[in-house]
Amino acid sequence: MPLFIGTSGVTTLLGPAYERLKTHLGVRGGPPRWLSRPLQYAWLDEEVFQKLGSDARPMVAGPVPASPAREVSPTELVDAWGCVWKQREGVPYYEIVEPPLQNATREDIACYPWPDLANPARFHGLAARCKAIQDAGHAVVFLSGLTLFEQAYIMRGIENYLADMLADEDFFTALIARMKALAIPTVRALLKEVGAYVDVLVTGDDLGTQESTLMAPADYRRLIKPHQAEYLAEIRMHTKAKIFFHSDGDILPLLGDLAEIGVDIINPVQVNAGKMADTARLKREFGKRLSFCGAIDTGWVLPRGTTEDVRAEVRRRIRDLAPGGGYIASAVHCIQPDVPPENMLAMCDAVREFGRYPINP
Template structure:
């Protein structure tokens, strides 16, 4: 088979065809990215300039926007297009007192829990259970032009080059995760039982704001996108965060609205990121339009059974991820990394339908040799499936 361009390679897999090699998805957004310390060690190891630009122009996120030289060495077949936060959010956080929490545009506070690591731990709606209190909350302005002003020029540049698959990566279009950030996970899960009308109203408000944001995003770049990343973490290590019934009643209709909006404004394939064991919801996700499933957390419940995943859903889903970040990538040997890549490709890549990536962000503990072993093994397994 002749060599394909990176975009042709990705499109072949999206069409469930067998390409010249398995495509590699690294660096499009946080879920497919590399944490800061691992990235800095990688660039040092490769002898590349120590330039560092934060993803989403957000230093506290702890992840870089990978330099083009890094993406080239990692043979990434995709390039991501990310939105930004309002100018006011950047200005306020860059002038905040040293050591104080980062506060995002939704009002969620993110303290520094260890040097250089921030986590949403200040939840502004933690003690709220009254629907009327949502009316007075200072919600973010999803019409702020700062969010979108740069998008079209970047999309047009990548489209004119026509080399890489283009992935739209708007930040956290995730109703459930936003609710967790605003209330805290425990408080919101309790409210699903104790204050269901409030929980439903909060999810509705978040979804409406996400839809406004997504409409602007797609209005700028929808025509250029091959994929768009949406997300909501629905699983844990061994089960779901919420029952299938709760998902189908409350969240599934909201996800369906977001996916329908994508289909209305773009031909982009819907790439859905959801950590944990989401196996019980796969039929639901397929039904409402998910086409690419990520990150295939192979240490979580039934998601570990790659043969069953491929057999039951291989004709309906493209799989992206599955290279373990709990043990193999950060703590395994180079030989173990290569063996895991071979195992995953042979199962999920059979007949096409697999995009190679790590299970979520490549963690800080990962040595550069293991990152390179992952991508180089994928290149060497040119004939697969």
């Protein structure tokens, strides 16, 4: 059974958790590297990948040449989209404080200085790097950095954008369509360079809360799903890579829709969010159409449980999700600083011990 840890922002560790793990393992490593600087997603050292037994390695495109991210101060930065991020004292990641389109009109969307995401310079040399990962026996997990609904609400502010869905459909549609117009040529240029050497392509849109979907499923199907379908169809045209779709929260009502538009892998399977807790049901109802990545609880088990609790959690998720294939073992989202290194290692060891086919329930 494959184990994903460190393979993407949503399967890695936050910076402080990673430093704690390195100390525990006796790994010196180099200066910090980030899969996402604002979100403090750590890029693991190869020695740590090897010690943990992760079966894949991440890859990302280069920076945007025309509008690169820049650091304003040690606690403030501006990303390539023009979003201002700040780090508050005691918080291990940055948060957006100034959505650049929070007061925008439809006319402002047309004249906004959008980043040059499809610039070929961003993808130069990536094919050779991806091939080297495959030649070393690992899967290539490419972080597209492209979302539609999520990037739109980052630019607009989530409260504003959800209100637009109900009160200003024209603006809502204009903004998500603009995200799609940026994403499609970008993924086309990316996959022209690396499509043959990518095993998993990461995308997603956060669509859920702890108890429900963010919006009524009917509104999702009318206003978001058609744009996602067009974007995923473009990916399918240029690669055989599996499409990895990340969404937190209870998205059970939307799993059939996501399978219908071409999603292969659902992540993170947030088991402390509503009906996503019943992983046996997920497998029973969707296991023929979707694979699952995640499900090892980061809400209680990893940060507060014993190593035996962790082993029991891994066994449970393997029992529910792995029979017949289709499960990639991983923690639910990025591992936080309160997770003891011993529990991280117990998770990885239990996956190796129990994740062998044929699965014995």
